[in-house]
Amino acid sequence: VHYVDEEGNTIKEDAEDTPDSKYGTEYNTSDDNKPETIDFEGKTYKLVKVKDGDKETGTIEKPVTEVTYIYKVEEKQGKVIVHYVDEEGNT
Numbered sequence: 001v002h003y004v005d006e007e008g009n010t011i012k013e014d015a016e017d018t019p020d021s022k023y024g025t026e027y028n029t030s031d032d033n034k035p036e037t038i039d040f041e042g043k044t045y046k047l048v049k050v051k052d053g054d055k056e057t058g059t060i061e062k063p064v065t066e067v068t069y070i071y072k073v074e075e076k077q078g079k080v081i082v083h084y085v086d087e088e089g090n091t
Helices: none
Strands: 002-005 010-012 026-028 037-040 043-050 057-059 068-073
Touching (some): 010 037
Parallel strands (some): 002 068
Antiparallel strands (some): 002 010, 026 057, 037 043
């Protein structure tokens, strides 16, 4: 399982979902290898999608099955609150 940003840069170490499994073994990367967010280099990344053509679940039918999760930087949101007071601090 690979974890990349929208430009394809790795943002988390790869995970191995079903090591040394025989052909015909079922796999499901969304069980324990699909974090909704990843913190990397001071930024928080939010899951966007699975790479087109990759399957999160299935049956092992080849030596290596790869699943890539794509994340984008989660924009920080805030607001400004304006308070109006007189010279004594009364609203």
